Amino acid sequence: MITLRGINKTYGKKKQRFQALKDIDLEIPDGASVAIVGKSGSGKSTLMHVMSGLDRPQSGEVVVDGQDILKLKAKAVDRFRSEKMGFIFQAFFVQGNESSFHNVSLPLEIAKVSRGKRKKMILEALERVEMTDKAQERARNLSGGQKQRLAIARAIVAKPSILFADEPTGNLDSTTGEHIEELLFDLNKQQGVTLVIVTHDRDLASRCDIRVNIKDGAIQSIETPKRPKAKGGKS
Numbered sequence: 001m002i003t004l005r006g007i008n009k010t011y012g013k014k015k016q017r018f019q020a021l022k023d024i025d026l027e028i029p030d031g032a033s034v035a036i037v038g039k040s041g042s043g044k045s046t047l048m049h050v051m052s053g054l055d056r057p058q059s060g061e062v063v064v065d066g067q068d069i070l071k072l073k074a075k076a077v078d079r080f081r082s083e084k085m086g087f088i089f090q091a092f093f094v095q096g097n098e099s100s101f102h103n104v105s106l107p108l109e110i111a112k113v114s115r116g117k118r119k120k121m122i123l124e125a126l127e128r129v130e131m132t133d134k135a136q137e138r139a140r141n142l143s144g145g146q147k148q149r150l151a152i153a154r155a156i157v158a159k160p161s162i163l164f165a166d167e168p169t170g171n172l173d174s175t176t177g178e179h180i181e182e183l184l185f186d187l188n189k190q191q192g193v194t195l196v197i198v199t200h201d202r203d204l205a206s207r208c209d210i211r212v213n214i215k216d217g218a219i220q221s222i223e224t225p226k227r228p229k230a231k232g233g234k235s
């Protein structure tokens with residue numbers, strides 16, 4: 001469960017001061033899929049950064065699995081994040097000079113997982129995104145879709161319970177984007193990973209359990225767009 005209470009976030013000082021988030025209250029149950037939607041500059045990425053402890057608000061509470069993460073020291077937040085959370089951010093480019101294998105290894109090295117355990121976990125994550133054959137390839141030689149799959153492998157390798165994705169399909173052609181989308185929802189449905197996605201894509205947003213509409217830093221509405229189940233589908 002992720003709970004946000006009374007979140008206010010400003011950037012800059014004095015005349016430059018800009019309020020990016022205004023009185024945000026939000027609850028995300030475990031295993032939910034959540035879309036954060038809104039215009040460019042509305043505060044979606046800021047909201048995601050605050051939720052995950054990457055950025056600190058000026059006021060409010062961020063409680064993740066019972067832990068108020070704003071009460072933790074920086075190192076403890078980093079540890080908390082590396083144990084529980086995975087990130088797929090457009091800005092988190094893969095290391096081009098390194099192999100796929102080594103890119104996926106990084107979060108495990110940060111989390112101080114022993115070398116012996118790492119190999120199996122890395123190969124599992126690469127397998128999950130169908131990139132086993134590219135394990136030794138340098139990341140810069142991969143296509144856009146493959147790089148994004150690699151970013152997913154890296155995000156899931158430490159088995160996070162929450163996955164944050166900031167416009168994960170934004171730079172991809174629609175077929176490749178759909179493949180990435182399937183991967184994310186499979187992880188959500190099969191492994192119960194809580195999925196929080198910032199997206200412009202209406203179809204993607206409508207597949208989520210919860211849609212948070214944000215405008216000028218404030219939540220405008222929270223919808224639960226349950227799609228009708230397909231005929232013959234299990235309930």
Ligand SMILES: Nc1ncnc2c1ncn2[C@@H]1O[C@H](COP(=O)(O)OP(=O)(O)O)[C@@H](O)[C@H]1O
Nearest residue numbers: 011012018020039040041042043044045046047
């Ligand atoms: N580090 C920063 N310093 C100053 N302003 C920022 C910073 N990050 C974001 N902003 C501003 O806060 C607002 C929200 O940004 P952001 O959360 O990135 O929006 P979105 O992801 O919805 O496009 C924008 O007006 C942006 O210019």
Ligand SMILES: [Mg+2]
Nearest residue numbers: 044045046166
């Ligand atoms: Mg953004």
